[in-house]
Amino acid sequence: DTEVTQTPKHLVMGMTNKKSLKCEQHMGHRAMYWYKQKAKKPPELMFVYSYEKLSINESVPSRFSPECPNSSLLNLHLHALQPEDSALYLCASSPPGQDYNSPLHFGNGTRLTVT
Amino acid sequence: GQNIDQPTEMTATEGAIVQINCTYQTSGFNGLFWYQQHAGEAPTFLSYNVLDGLEEKGRFSSFLSRSKGYSYLLLKELQMKDSASYLCASMDSNYQLIWGAGTKLIIKP
Numbered sequence: 001d002t003e004v005t006q007t008p009k010h011l012v013m014g015m016t017n018k019k020s021l022k023c024e025q026h027m028g029h030r031a032m033y034w035y036k037q038k039a040k041k042p043p044e045l046m047f048v049y050s051y052e053k054l055s056i057n058e059s060v061p062s063r064f065s066p067e068c069p070n071s072s073l074l075n076l077h078l079h080a081l082q083p084e085d086s087a088l089y090l091c092a093s094s095p096p097g098q099d100y101n102s103p104l105h106f107g108n109g110t111r112l113t114v115t
Numbered sequence: 116g117q118n119i120d121q122p123t124e125m126t127a128t129e130g131a132i133v134q135i136n137c138t139y140q141t142s143g144f145n146g147l148f149w150y151q152q153h154a155g156e157a158p159t160f161l162s163y164n165v166l167d168g169l170e171e172k173g174r175f176s177s178f179l180s181r182s183k184g185y186s187y188l189l190l191k192e193l194q195m196k197d198s199a200s201y202l203c204a205s206m207d208s209n210y211q212l213i214w215g216a217g218t219k220l221i222i223k224p
Contacts, residue, residue, distance in 0.1 A: 042202055042214035043158065056211070090157055103148060104212070106157035 003027050006091050006107035014115055015081060021110045023074040023091030032074040033104065034066060035090040043090055049074060081114045088112075117141045119215035121203050126221045127193055135188045135201050135218045143208020147179055147186045150202040152217070158202055161188065190220075198222045 004025045013019050023032065031050045035043035048056035049068040057066075063085075065077040074091055088111055092104040118140045127133040139147065146165040150158035164170055164179035164186060176189040190197055203215040 040217070040219075042204075042216055045211065088155075103160035103163060104158075106159070108157050111155070 004091055004093055004105050004107035006089075006110050008110055009108065010111045010113075012113045012115060013078065013081065015083070017081075018077070018079045020078065021076040021089055021091075021112075023076075023107055024072055025093045025105070025107075026072055027093065027095075027105065028071075029093035029095050029105070030071060031094045032068065033092040033094075034064075034074070034076050035092060035106075037088045037090055037109075047076075078112075081112075083114050086113045117205075117207065117213045119203055119205055119213055121201075121215040121218045123216070124219045124221065126223060127190075129193055129195060129222055129224050131193050132189065132191050133193060133220065135190075135203075135220065137186045137188070137203030137215055139184050139186070139203070139205040139213070139215075141205045141207040141213050144181065145206040145208065145210055147177075148204045148206065148212065149177055149186075149188045150204065151199050152202060153199045161201075193222050195222050195224070 007022045033048050034046040036046055037043045045058050046060045047066045052068045063080050067075040088109045090109045091107040094102045094104050121137045146163055148163050149161040151161050152158040162177035164177050167179055167181055169178045174191045179186045200217040200219050202217045204212040206212055
């Protein structure tokens with residue numbers, strides 16, 4: 001069982017819909033990440049939050065909007081997506097500070113299909 | 116530029132040993148990670164090397180040579196459940212992971 005929980009597991013949405021992906025961890029990690037992964041490709045970093053502040057935005061289109069309400073929660077708000085945004089969206093966490101090189105703990109992902 | 120190379124696909128027999136190689140070129144180096152990913156699932160952490168040498172963890176071992184920019188993951192006593200993709204990732208000077216494309220390992224009975 002993963003210690004990073006993502007909901008929903010599957011999501012189908014139209015290009016005009018607004019939806020949100022949710023991620024939760026209770027390991028006391030202070031860095032949280034959103035990754036996008038297409039089939040047979042490695043994960044692509046989208047956003048990094050460190051101590052609840054956005055520290056990295058990898059030039060992600062504005063139709064993806066991250067939010068970190070507190071140290072345990074991470075959301076990804078979706079609006080006006082395109083079919084090519086269909087992918088597995090992975091949340092991950094790690095302890096920053098003295099353990100910058102700690103491994104990422106991934107959630108099981110949300111399989112998103114945009115129709 | 117930053118680059119991670121690993122074979123696209125490998126095939127091995129149940130009970131055998133397989134070595135998956137990875138070469139990396141990154142801006143700075145803060146360690147080399149190996150992750151396992153079954154189809155449709157999240158990556159799971161296998162190993163981390165920051166110093167040269169071999170790290171053994173049960174049936175899995177990982178080796179690093181910083182001077183050669185080279186790592187390998189060694190899987191012993193292969194089981195059918197080891198069929199998965201194995202991702203090599205180097206952590207750069209900004210503590211960001213640079214991922215390889217992954218090696219799909221197929222285990223045959």
